[in-house]
Amino acid sequence: MKNAWPVFRREFTSYFVTPMGYVVVGVFAAIMGMGFTLQFVMYSWQSQAPSAYGLTAVPDFEEQMLAPFMIFCGFLIMFLGPLVTGRLLAEERHHGTMELLLTHPLRDGEIIFGKYLAALGMLAVMMSLLAVPSLMLIHFTDVEPAVLGMGALAVFLMGAAFLSWGLFISAMANNQVTAGVLTFGLWFVFFILGKIGDGMPEKIATPSAWPTAVAHSVLFLYGILRGLVRELPLDAHAAHMAQGVVEPRDIAYYLLFTAFFLFLTFRAFESRRWRG
Amino acid sequence: MIEVEGLTKYYGASPAIRNLSFRIEKGEIVGFLGPNAAGKTTTMRILTGFFPATSGTAQVAGFDVAEAPIEVKRRVGYLPESVPLYTEMLVSRFLSYVAEIKGVSRANRKREVGRVLERCGLDTVRDRIIGHLSKGYRQRVGLAQALIGDPPVLILDEPTVGLDPKQIIEIRQTIKDLANDHTVLLSTHILPEVAMVCRRVLIIHRGRIVAEDSMDRLTGASDTIEIEAEGPVETVLTAIRSVTGSLQVECTGQGQYKTHGAADAATRRQLSEALVSAGCGISLLRPVGRTLEDVFVEATSGQEDAA
Secondary structure, eight states: OTTHHHHHHHHHHHHHHSHHHHHHHHHHHHHHHHHHHHHHHHHHHHHHOGGGGTOSSOOOHIIIIIHHHHHHHHHHHHHHHHHHHTHHHHHHHHHTTHHHHHHSSOOHHHHHHHHHHHHHHHHHHHHHHTHHHHHHHHHHSOOOHHHHHHHHHHHHHHHHHHHHHHHHHHHHOSSHHHHHHHHHHHHHHHHHHHHHHHHSOSSOOOOTTSOHHHHHHHHHHHHHHHHHHHHSSGGGGHHHHHTTOOOHHHHHHHHHHHHHHHHHHHHHHHHHHHTO | OEEEEEEEEEETTEEEEEEEEEEEOTTOEEEEEOSTTSSHHHHHHHHTTSSOOSEEEEEETTEETTTOHHHHHHHEEEEOTTOOOOTTSBHHHHHHHHHHHTTOOHHHHHHHHHHHHHHTTOGGGTTSBGGGSOHHHHHHHHHHHHHTTOOSEEEEESTTTTOOHHHHHHHHHHHHHHTTTSEEEEEESOHHHHHHHOSEEEEEETTEEEEEEEHHHHHHOOOEEEEEEOSOHHHHHHHHHHHOTTOEEEEEETTEEEEESOOSHHHHHHHHHHHHHTTOOEEEEEEEOOOHHHHHHHHHSSOGGGO
């Protein structure tokens, strides 16, 4: 695994040799800053005159300000993520440098982890920018640093899971544009399905004329479908964590999601090779 | 050093190489010849572990390509045909990255990169961005990355394609210099290049090896004599025919003739005597060796039915 390090270093450096890295980090900084300012101004208006906004009490800071901001950052990373992951493996194929990569003494694992670490590195750079609003909040409000930390963890886990998904798509695509568009597009489909899923009632009525066995199996399938579309979107498990509530199952969800797509990346990478 | 046994590769249903077998000994420099799409690149890609063969085995430096790919890759320097490079990197950074991957220790890395830069004539561009280099220099960077770590086996896929004549001569010299302590497999379709650089030739056509021998033996055997003689054509022809009836003669131009059938010293002496006694002045009489081109055309034609 020691050769994952030079792969990581080459990949990470090349983000900042080309404009890509600066564009991604710059756009993140700008939009994150605007989001923070708007959210904060909105919250302070609401808390100074709750009744003017139809509220009966001062809204909860964690719930109304912090969690939405953190999840907003998570979404921002998912918008920018395809730019980070799209090129990872697809560009090597597109430029033919895959031939170098595969004929140098590198194991598949070293290539894939090196690439994934480079994407995580970009995520870490973006996350480090979150220090600015966080320090301001710690200074000007009485928010617990631990709550902020959990919020940041939620963003990081969401981002890491999304990047593993992006890497998987990049392992199958032939150029970064295809990879990026597919990464974002398919994620967006799941996101919309999730929103529909939120509106799906827990039980549906089946016509009484149906035999019990049929009705039961329809209900069973419906339950699985509803569960899937509600659970699959990456933001589904972030809301609680972003408010500072730690649930092992939320963390496990993101870790499993990441592990699953890294595994699929391995398989896709291998199979592309065997198919020649 | 390289041992290939029954190697076959299919792309979908169509075979790229079929039941290929050959051996290359340590220290040999072998030219791998063939028309376009003959299977040269496919064979090289299997040997370097880029993709696996459909069937058959290949051993490089004592390791099986399919079973110990990492061991093979550590011992092989490979210059792919299209010379893929990370165009955004500096030349020296790129070579240092390759050195790290190939396991050159941190202490030796700078020296190794320096050695290869010098050998490939890249000293002056070491701090340039690869993407800004000319085709010739990129080709050299490609060769340089293959040489990093001083691997015992070098596999070079058309190393001189797209270079200007001066660069071609330089690269050929570099490859020749390598020959003593390296095993080199070099593919090309520039025939004179093989004649200049290689000691042994493999000719591949439609995925099969159609000729395999040392340069000398492939091009040595000749039965043609070139003659330039003065005098009436008919007189000359009669004189030549008088030597031996089995000799075929053709007039190839003003006072120029070619005979086929035998080219040994006795035949040549008889020819000159016959011509002189017929009163024809001889200005040239010499045996003509087969060129590699003849061998190549012979080996790669007339195979249509075999497909």
